[in-house]
Amino acid sequence: MPALIKDLVALVVSSGADLGIGYDGDADRVGLVDNTGRVVWGDQLLAIAAADLLTRRPGAKVLFEVKCSQAVAEWVESHGGVPILWKTGHSLIKAKMKEEGALLAGEMSGHMFFAEDWYGFDDALYASARLASIVADSGRSLAALVDELPHYESTPELRFECDDTAKFEVVAKVVAHFRTDHEVIDVDGARILFGDGWGLVRASNTQPVLVARFEARTRERLQVIQDTVMGFLATFPAVHLD
Numbered sequence: 001m002p003a004l005i006k007d008l009v010a011l012v013v014s015s016g017a018d019l020g021i022g023y024d025g026d027a028d029r030v031g032l033v034d035n036t037g038r039v040v041w042g043d044q045l046l047a048i049a050a051a052d053l054l055t056r057r058p059g060a061k062v063l064f065e066v067k068c069s070q071a072v073a074e075w076v077e078s079h080g081g082v083p084i085l086w087k088t089g090h091s092l093i094k095a096k097m098k099e100e101g102a103l104l105a106g107e108m109s110g111h112m113f114f115a116e117d118w119y120g121f122d123d124a125l126y127a128s129a130r131l132a133s134i135v136a137d138s139g140r141s142l143a144a145l146v147d148e149l150p151h152y153e154s155t156p157e158l159r160f161e162c163d164d165t166a167k168f169e170v171v172a173k174v175v176a177h178f179r180t181d182h183e184v185i186d187v188d189g190a191r192i193l194f195g196d197g198w199g200l201v202r203a204s205n206t207q208p209v210l211v212a213r214f215e216a217r218t219r220e221r222l223q224v225i226q227d228t229v230m231g232f233l234a235t236f237p238a239v240h241l242d
Contacts, residue, residue, distance in 0.1 A: 005031065005039060013037040019135065019142045021128045028090070029110035030124035032131060034142040043068035045131060046106030047075040048145050052134045053104050053116055054079040063096055063105035063113075065089075066188045066200055067157060067213050071150040087188035089205060090122050108157070152197070153222045154215040162210045166238035167203040170210065174201045177232055192229065197221055199229040210239060 005022060012020040012033045020033035032040040043064065050062045050072070058080045064072045065088045073083040086096045090111045097105050097113060097120055105113040112127040113120050135142050162170060174190040185191040189202020189211070197216025204211055214229070216222035233239050 005033070009033050009037045009039070019132065021132075023124045023128075024110070027124045028122040030112060030127045030131070031110050032128070032142065034146055036143045038143065038146070040142065040146055042106055042108045042110045042112070043072050044146055044149060045110075045112065045127075046104070047072050047149050048134060049106070049112070049114070049131065050076045050081055050104055051079045052137075054081045057103055057116060060104065060116075061100050061102035063093055063100070063102045065093065065107045066185070066191050066202060067108040067211070068106070069150075069152055069154060069215055070198065071152055074150045085185065085187060085191075088202070094121060152215045152217060153219045155213055155222070155226065158212040159204075160210045160212065160233070161240040162203075162208060162236075162238050164208045166236070167208065167210055170233070170236050170239060171201055171203050173236075174229075174232065178229075194221075194225050197225050199225050201229065201233065 008020045008022050012035065018035050022031040023029065032045060034040055046064055046068065053060055059082065061082045061084055062076045063084045063086050065086055067088060076083040084100060084102065086093060088107065090107065093105050093107065093111070093113060097115060103116045111122040113122055114127065114130055118126060135145065138145060171189050175184050175186050178184050178190065178192045183193040189200060192199045200213045202211050214222055214226040216225050230241065234241060
């Protein structure tokens, strides 16, 4: 956890605040801390915002990117919305929102895009005000809103050095290898579906890096899925897992 977030967590707890808000340097990404001092991740914020949106706009489309939890899709569907999985990257998300006519989108990184009564770009100041309003209007705590979301065990984003000349070839081989036994979503890298969880391997668009993330219903299954995918990645000399 970054030092500044640790400071925010400590301040929320010590002051008894309802929530804490953090921004990145150019204020296009937002992060929240709930009233218990727990960090609320970007996909959780998106799910909470989606449930609120869908009370007014049933059937609305909600975009989420490949690193987000499956909980987002489940939560959007359970509230009468249409979840759309798309590529990571704020410019790609904005373009897809316009194409689909989506009213809301978000990324794990904290980029949030509100197109209902706003302009559909990632304005963290507006997003934080909107999220605070959602919490206030609910009459409940932010922690309570988070706790009712579907729960999955997950890893943080994992990053491994891999030469630019090799990273896309590695991802293509991951897709081909796992597609023999699993459904693989290849809209942005390889999101391998295991029924009760998934593993993601994608090439960074800006760095000589492979990005991985894993999620499952239980810690035991999370470890199995991670070991399965990482075991295959270990067969590539170009991927530096250390």
